[in-house]
Amino acid sequence: MASLGSLPKELLLHVLSFLEPPELVPVQRVSREFSKIARDDVVWRARCLRDSSYLSSLRSRLRLQNLNFALLQAANGVRAPSEETGEANEDSWIKCISGLEVDGDRLSSSQRLERERVRITANWDPIFPDEQVSWYDEYIRRQGPIVVSWFQTPYAHGTGTKSRSAADFVETRGVTLYYPDGEERLDGKVLAVSPLDDGSVCLWHVSGGSATKRGAIVARSRPGILFAGPKTRSNQIDSGVTECVSVDSQRHRAFFAVQQNLIEVDLPTLSVIHRETFPWSIATLSAANSAVPLTVGTSLGLHLHDYRSRSPPRADIVDTIDAFDGTKVQLEDISQDPYRQLFDDSPLPPYVPLAQPGPVSILHLPVEGQPSSLSDDIYVAGRFKSILHYDRRQFSRIKGTVYSGANLCSMTSLPYPFSYEDSQARRQARLSLEQVEKSKSAPGRTLIACGEYKSKGSLELYGLPPVGEPARNRQTCARSKLMSVVNHGSCLAVADGMGYVKWFERDGFTEVRRHRIGHSERTEGPSIFASMPGSGDLARKLLATRAAALSSSGEAQVNNNDLVFWTGEKLGLLSFSSQPGFGSSDFEKGEEQSATPEELQLEAQEQAYSQKMREALLRHANDVRLANYLGGPSRGFQ
Incomplete structure (x- = not known):
């Protein structure tokens, strides 16, 4: 009897597509070939759509628009899926949205169903034509478990390990x-x-x-x-x-x-x-x-x-x-x-x-379609109602303004176009494949800002065409001020004043998931406020550790894009893993415990490691200075 590995790749991929994610992940350990097939982008993109909030938001939007499913059934011969009976799966909702019947005599071929599936997927898909993405990695960020870790605590110089205190x-x-x-x-x-x-x-x-x-x-x-x-x-x-x-x-x-x-x-x-x-x-x-x-x-x-x-x-x-x-x-x-x-x-x-004081964020906008290259556009936001636009070549005068009306805290950008009308239509799955392709291929860039508007959090997206300036475009509001916004894979990650990190689709409206940072206090001496609701830390600044999609060898790296955050006092890391994270106390020895010979040896190794790292950085700095002096390129860090 032939083994499963002897099947053609296409047939093997079709067989593996019936497995659920917890069952599909262990298959990657069988062999390199199985690992490559089990991470196929087509399979995991379909998983991302199936488990996304896009379809549930689409169902809710249909209900809010007073679309009576009973009338749809009578007019189009479509049996509306029932969540009570467990029929509200992806295929049934695609048929309901598209007007396809399930058991009637009208046209209901698998080809038409597949075309509608492709069209709805294209309306949801946040990726642009020139982007490289690993959908397996995207599924981990959208659905995987989240761990919050805290960096090692710095103490005042001259304080010994045993005599350290909170002061x-x-x-x-x-x-x-x-x-x-x-x-x-x-x-x-x-x-x-x-x-x-x-x-x-x-x-x-x-x-x-x-x-x-x-x-x-x-x-x-x-x-x-x-x-x-x-x-x-x-x-x-x-x-x-x-x-x-x-x-x-x-x-x-x-x-x-x-x-x-x-x-x-x-x-x-x-x-x-x-x-x-x-x-x-x-x-x-x-x-x-x-x-x-x-x-x-x-x-x-x-x-x-x-x-x-x-x-x-x-x-x-x-x-x-x-x-x-x-x-x-x-x-x-x-x-x-x-x-x-x-x-x-x-x-x-x-x-x-500046006509008004209080700049908070300065953004150097990348070149359209080239994220690694910077243009001459400089955008400034802060405690004034408009985002100021300057050109580095004509820095003495302002080039334009983008009215916001909010007090903005952070900005980022995408080197791809954004259209408010197309974004609204895509959320309702109303665009055809040709319209989606046209909207993504149009020239322009996207300016993203967050802050506070009338005591509410505001996430704003502006399409920047080659000529002219955009109008105000506030996408969504939150219960509290939004502190920071960054691009994180195919999503936008924001930190709010309630201690949450939230992920949104690139439409700035559809929430993907959220996670509370929690407390950074040590377990041996927590304060009396540790158990109070809403007393956790909040992130004042977010940073994505990786923006590239491929390694230097050209191979994709999986689950390698975490979020570093700053609370105003401490640093933390938000990563996607089922394993417990590290904490600041993991780098310290207890005050009441004396150091064992093994601990002393480990501490000596850590000090030697730090000294070696500094010596390597110093050697590299000398290479850079010599290269700059000679006018040639410098070597990479070894």
């Missing part, structure tokens, strides 16, 4: 992601970079390397390097600035906003290499990219900070600036004195004044 905890003041390989790759390393409240810079493992090291602190600078002198109220990091840190992974530079100062840090050495003082407090920073200048948003204006034109710093300059304590100034360092710059009578560098 020694040092809060994080922001977060962004750093790719030591110089670019984002699915099989590359990812680190989280944060400024701490004591003026130090801290790096955590997010992915890559040993699995037991996820969430652990990789390196940390000495305290106070971000301060111009001793820590005071006038120079401490403002906890109200969400976008206070930005990283250029190609040049391995990090930029931190501390009041009026912009501090540039060399990440391999964790040393300050440049300080610049702006006339007003810095309210937000754009994402850093080696192809364009950094856009700095102060309380009253916008500035272009082109750090690329400076020559690589010498080692003695790095040491001198890092050792600056604000109490005495050497003659060779007088140009770097932040206090002297405040009284400098030289004219201000070019900037764009």
